[in-house]
Amino acid sequence: MSKGEQTRQAILGEAAQVFSISGYAGTSMDALTRATGLTKGGIYNHFGSKEALALEAFDFARQLIQERFNEIIQDRHHPIDRLMAVVLVFRSIIYDPLLQGGCPVLNTATEADDTNPALRERAQQASSQWRTFITQTVKQGIEEQQLQPETKPDMVATVLIATLEGAIMLSKLYGDLIYMDQAVEHLSCYVQSLGNESGSQRGSLNR
Amino acid sequence: MSKGEQTRQAILGEAAQVFSISGYAGTSMDALTRATGLTKGGIYNHFGSKEALALEAFDFARQLIQERFNEIIQDRHHPIDRLMAVVLVFRSIIYDPLLQGGCPVLNTATEADDTNPALRERAQQASSQWRTFITQTVKQGIEEQQLQPETKPDMVATVLIATLEGAIMLSKLYGDLIYMDQAVEHLSCYVQSLGNESGSQRGSLNR
Numbered sequence: 001m002s003k004g005e006q007t008r009q010a011i012l013g014e015a016a017q018v019f020s021i022s023g024y025a026g027t028s029m030d031a032l033t034r035a036t037g038l039t040k041g042g043i044y045n046h047f048g049s050k051e052a053l054a055l056e057a058f059d060f061a062r063q064l065i066q067e068r069f070n071e072i073i074q075d076r077h078h079p080i081d082r083l084m085a086v087v088l089v090f091r092s093i094i095y096d097p098l099l100q101g102g103c104p105v106l107n108t109a110t111e112a113d114d115t116n117p118a119l120r121e122r123a124q125q126a127s128s129q130w131r132t133f134i135t136q137t138v139k140q141g142i143e144e145q146q147l148q149p150e151t152k153p154d155m156v157a158t159v160l161i162a163t164l165e166g167a168i169m170l171s172k173l174y175g176d177l178i179y180m181d182q183a184v185e186h187l188s189c190y191v192q193s194l195g196n197e198s199g200s201q202r203g204s205l206n207r
Numbered sequence: 208m209s210k211g212e213q214t215r216q217a218i219l220g221e222a223a224q225v226f227s228i229s230g231y232a233g234t235s236m237d238a239l240t241r242a243t244g245l246t247k248g249g250i251y252n253h254f255g256s257k258e259a260l261a262l263e264a265f266d267f268a269r270q271l272i273q274e275r276f277n278e279i280i281q282d283r284h285h286p287i288d289r290l291m292a293v294v295l296v297f298r299s300i301i302y303d304p305l306l307q308g309g310c311p312v313l314n315t316a317t318e319a320d321d322t323n324p325a326l327r328e329r330a331q332q333a334s335s336q337w338r339t340f341i342t343q344t345v346k347q348g349i350e351e352q353q354l355q356p357e358t359k360p361d362m363v364a365t366v367l368i369a370t371l372e373g374a375i376m377l378s379k380l381y382g383d384l385i386y387m388d389q390a391v392e393h394l395s396c397y398v399q400s401l402g403n404e405s406g407s408q409r410g411s412l413n414r
């Protein structure tokens with residue numbers, strides 16, 4: 001990695017933290033110079049504007065979470081285990097934060113939904129990637145008779161993401177892990193309940 | 208209501224809308240003068256600072272939703288119907304918005320959790336009021352044998368609030384009612400499932 005590229009990545013890493021705590025409107029260029037140790041000129045050398053930096057910082061934050069998810073999903077083949085990987089990566093946003101400010105999708109969605117179409121689109125893309133993972137996992141699980149045939153893929157995606165994002169909001173609002181624990185307990189039961197009775201023994205051959 | 212009090216309430220009504228759309232950091236005093244048609248001096252006549260106005264505007268917004276809830280809860284006596292009133296008032300935040308920017312608790316919690324202790328405390332208080340309504344409803348429903356005795360009041364509060372706040376986030380992020388519809392469908396089943404089989408016929412006498 002070139003020196004310039006290293007600086008660029010370092011700016012993105014710091015900016016992702018600052019934006020996650022203070023939001024887009026709440027982050028000044030001064031705050032970004034303090035966090036990065038660079039001058040404004042030094043930052044503008046790499047990013048044309050605060051908005052351009054915010055968009056790339058969002059993708060940087062999203063990538064951090066994606067990498068953690070890639071570790072969790074390894075060796076999980078049963079659809080119930082794969083759906084639980086989604087629960088666990090959201091749980092880790094509270095239990096072992098990659099970003100001090102919590103979930104970049106939740107933060108960016110609430111701030112940008114009525115104010116910033118470009119940031120809003122990034123949050124939509126990230127949310128849609130989670131939804132696609134969940135719906136494809138459910139569809140494949142139905143095909144392979146591991147999940148009940150009447151399971152609705154889009155419903156599962158909404159229930160998982162809404163409950164987990166809401167639990168992140170509550171746990172951060174109160175500074176208390178209990179809300180995430182309760183969401184994880186509830187969703188574990190929910191995800192288990194999707195299993196096909198006849199095919200629910202993990203590792204058993206399908207009919 | 209005195210002229211001064213009328214002006215004060217009009218400022219709060221406009222400010223609640225602007226803050227709900229743009230957030231605390233994203234709202235300038237200029238934006239507040241445009242929305243209210245007053246000068247900065249005219250606003251400072253009634254509120255000492257932007258923060259003081261934001262705190263009262265939060266309570267104003269909370270009161271709007273409380274009044275709607277009071278209408279919905281009327282004549283609902285069975286605990287399942289009372290829990291569904293919570294689902295319906297959150298649904299109405301998407302279907303018939305009182306505030307253009309959605310839910311003040313969700314917006315304020317995500318913005319203020321790491322940045323503004325006073326606003327964060329207001330969001331905690333509002334969230335705790337919902338939690339208390341739900342936990343008391345569940346406890347009373349268990350006592351009166353209308354809900355299953357093993358129902359966990361705090362779990363029900365977290366599942367309802369987290370799922371509904373997450374659904375508001377998704378519906379506003381995509382500009383699509385479907386996510387709220389799915390959350391309501393899921394929570395209707397969940398709330399029904401808490402009913403005590405022996406006491407689940409509405410209006411029947413308890414044993």
Ligand SMILES: [Mg+2]
Pocket residue numbers: 109110111112113114227228308309314
């Ligand atoms: Mg918003």
Ligand SMILES: [Mg+2]
Pocket residue numbers: 020021101102107316317318319320321
């Ligand atoms: Mg925050």
